[in-house]
Amino acid sequence: xxxxxxxxxxxxxxxxxxxxxxxxxxxxxxHAKRARAVAALPEFERLRDTGRDIKNHTLANLDFYLEAYxxxxxxxxxxxxxCGTADEARAAVLEICRKAGARTxxxxxxxxxxxxxxxxxxxxxxxRPVETDLGEYILQLRRExxxxxxxxxxxxxxxxxxESFRRxxxxxxxxRVFHERRDILAEARTRLREAFLAADVGxxxxxxxxxxxxxxxxxxxxxxxxxxxxxxxxxVVLASIExxxxxxxxCTSLLRLxxxxxxxxxxxxxxxxxTGARRPADLDGPEEYHVVLVDNGRSAMVGxxxxxxxxxxxCAACMNHCPVYGVTGGHAYGWVYPGPxxxxxxxxxxxxxxxxxxxxxxxxxxxxxxxxxxxxxxPKMMRHWREREFERHLxxxxxxxxxxxxxxxxxxxxxxxxxxxxxxGALGLLGRGRGAFTWMPGAAGWxxxxxxxxPEPGGTFMDRYARQRRGAGE
Amino acid sequence: xxxxxxxxxxxxxLKRGELPQDQQEMLxxxxxxxxxxxxxxxxxxxxxxxxxxFIARLEAEFGTLERVxxxxxxxxxxxxxxxxxxxxxxxxxxxxPELQALPWSSLPLLSVEARRAEGTDMVSVxxxxxGIAETGTLMxxxxxERPTTLNLLAETAIVVLRAADVVGAYEEAWDxxxxxxxxPRNVMLVTGPSRSADIEQTLELGAHxxxxxxxxxxxxxxxxx
Ligand code: SF4
Numbered sequence: 259x260x261x262x263x264x265x266x267x268x269x270x271x272x273x274x275x276x277x278x279x280x281x282x283x284x285x286x287x288x289h290a291k292r293a294r295a296v297a298a299l300p301e302f303e304r305l306r307d308t309g310r311d312i313k314n315h316t317l318a319n320l321d322f323y324l325e326a327y328x329x330x331x332x333x334x335x336x337x338x339x340x341c342g343t344a345d346e347a348r349a350a351v352l353e354i355c356r357k358a359g360a361r362t363x364x365x366x367x368x369x370x371x372x373x374x375x376x377x378x379x380x381x382x383x384x385x386r387p388v389e390t391d392l393g394e395y396i397l398q399l400r401r402e403x404x405x406x407x408x409x410x411x412x413x414x415x416x417x418x419x420x421e422s423f424r425r426x427x428x429x430x431x432x433x434r435v436f437h438e439r440r441d442i443l444a445e446a447r448t449r450l451r452e453a454f455l456a457a458d459v460g461x462x463x464x465x466x467x468x469x470x471x472x473x474x475x476x477x478x479x480x481x482x483x484x485x486x487x488x489x490x491x492x493x494v495v496l497a498s499i500e501x502x503x504x505x506x507x508x509c510t511s512l513l514r515l516x517x518x519x520x521x522x523x524x525x526x527x528x529x530x531x532x533t534g535a536r537r538p539a540d541l542d543g544p545e546e547y548h549v550v551l552v553d554n555g556r557s558a559m560v561g562x563x564x565x566x567x568x569x570x571x572x573c574a575a576c577m578n579h580c581p582v583y584g585v586t587g588g589h590a591y592g593w594v595y596p597g598p599x600x601x602x603x604x605x606x607x608x609x610x611x612x613x614x615x616x617x618x619x620x621x622x623x624x625x626x627x628x629x630x631x632x633x634x635x636x637p638k639m640m641r642h643w644r645e646r647e648f649e650r651h652l653x654x655x656x657x658x659x660x661x662x663x664x665x666x667x668x669x670x671x672x673x674x675x676x677x678x679x680x681x682x683g684a685l686g687l688l689g690r691g692r693g694a695f696t697w698m699p700g701a702a703g704w705x706x707x708x709x710x711x712x713p714e715p716g717g718t719f720m721d722r723y724a725r726q727r728r729g730a731g732e
Numbered sequence: 733x734x735x736x737x738x739x740x741x742x743x744x745x746l747k748r749g750e751l752p753q754d755q756q757e758m759l760x761x762x763x764x765x766x767x768x769x770x771x772x773x774x775x776x777x778x779x780x781x782x783x784x785x786f787i788a789r790l791e792a793e794f795g796t797l798e799r800v801x802x803x804x805x806x807x808x809x810x811x812x813x814x815x816x817x818x819x820x821x822x823x824x825x826x827x828x829p830e831l832q833a834l835p836w837s838s839l840p841l842l843s844v845e846a847r848r849a850e851g852t853d854m855v856s857v858x859x860x861x862x863g864i865a866e867t868g869t870l871m872x873x874x875x876x877e878r879p880t881t882l883n884l885l886a887e888t889a890i891v892v893l894r895a896a897d898v899v900g901a902y903e904e905a906w907d908x909x910x911x912x913x914x915x916p917r918n919v920m921l922v923t924g925p926s927r928s929a930d931i932e933q934t935l936e937l938g939a940h941x942x943x944x945x946x947x948x949x950x951x952x953x954x955x956x957x
Contacts, residue, residue: 285933299772300772300773301772301773304770308769312769318746319751319759321739321743321746321751322759324738324739324742325739326763328735334915340734340735342734342737391930392931392939393930409930409933411931414932415932416931419931439932440938443928443931443936443938447939451851454851455851470766471915472915473919479926479927479928479929480926480927480928480941481940482940485885485940485941488881488884504759504763504766506766506906507767507768507769507906510769510906511769513902521929523923524923525923527922527925527927528920528921528922528941529869530919530920531921532917533916533917534917536917537916537917540876540917541827541847541848541876541879541881542879542880542881543874543880543917551738553741557742559745560745561745561746562745
């Protein structure tokens, strides 16, 4: 996928001015849904600790569990293709499709497929990929990337759906009426049924891989992933190496967190465990089962300050609760993974030189970390990226100078307090009577979206602190 | 080779070589014991209350349910449900001995075919392996007598489940499944009918899978006729 992360600022400005996008983004409800589901499970906070610990245990023994997993897949008659890079993974998928003589390939929703650019590669080689998740389907018609990791068409409105369907399904009467959302759904269902029945290969992602049994797990609400992996002759699972967990019990504990954090459901509609190919006497199921196991930059995160990011179960709670994502939407982030998890993961996978803006696209409010089901310290890791950005001189000069000045002051408490007192006094005088600044020379961009409260009389925090301590007689 | 390169990179990151044998043994032992973690108190109930919880959770997820006192009444319950929903009296049914033993022939107007599902089927009847009370979830493992397509292709999916097969938590269902042999090719955990919220984040039922999920819960204890 083409990366526009270096243009994050321009992307964000465009997003803010896009009325249709802002309308779509204003449809929030995910906070309340998550909050309700969490409130209904008193053990939720303890389960978050469990989830973090399971993932940490797995990552500390990742090599062992990957080998154990692969052995089980093979014992169940499946094939594992270890791929270090995106190129290798694309080639492995293409080869499986070619061997199967595939012309049509159905696809379940998979972020790793977006990361690897599987669709473009298949198309370039004469194979038709058909996305079957409803959201991914319309994005494929519109040739757009997803803007959210679980609701890929989050940025679209009903009008967009109707327009795209009319433009693409030209064999249907042009004047047909979509009375309700259900009519849009019904048209997609009929369309995709044809694809399901015609497909030679089905490609899905995996939410988890289980070492104990050699199973891959997908979680969906629509059932498209299940049709994708059940009907064609060949099932290909695309999964990155950090998806592995040791046992069914470990997976179950993480599943208790996933749907609640993602959509506020207690459990998704379909949670499916696939293990190998069709067994003798089975009446359905694929005859071949392949796992394309992808590294693509993850092993290099092991043992670094970014290892914790490999705990991510892709629930999207962090972006659902992010004030920056909430106004820019996902496309502004410029690559596959948006929101706070993307701000940490994207620099790891594509390089901080291309993605330096992303870890800066944060107010450090900490909401992402407070909802992350596996307790990933997202703000801390964004700070690590900012440090690396600074070390590698990727930060623009004015910002470096300002940081340098601040650093000089911060190391000299006397000068710092004096500067703070002077600044506050000036702002306090200017702002007297109005309470807040709605405009500020040199900071117009900042004040366009928010007010800067004017300091109240009474001195700086340190002044007050000193006074109170004296008052307390210490 | 990529396999060794990936494993090598992970080991370099972890600042060690391959795990020593004794540690590998410990991890293998953990997999063999598969210890349970925290299980929510919600489902820690006497069996009768677990069944009630299963029903309440299933209905909260837009499933429907009818309880019959013994298995011989399942065919009539299916026929009545189809008539009530204005559905044709034709169905694809799992070739499971427990289902095939039911008195279907007492309903000559109902056409029952024991097979996998096809794209044209309107109604399917599946054999329920277990019900999980915690979230009103059905466990449907694949087998020659329980084809996966019956969970997916028809607009109306009916599942026949014995009340005795309702358990509290997922972990209990896993243990049953482990006791029955190797991991089946496909294990679906199904919670309500198919749905999507991709259009304007508004929930619509009946995306790609069934629009209706109807459970017939058979109270009769012990093996059916
Ligand atoms: S970082 Fe945490 S909150 Fe964000 S998607 Fe991953 S698991 Fe979910």
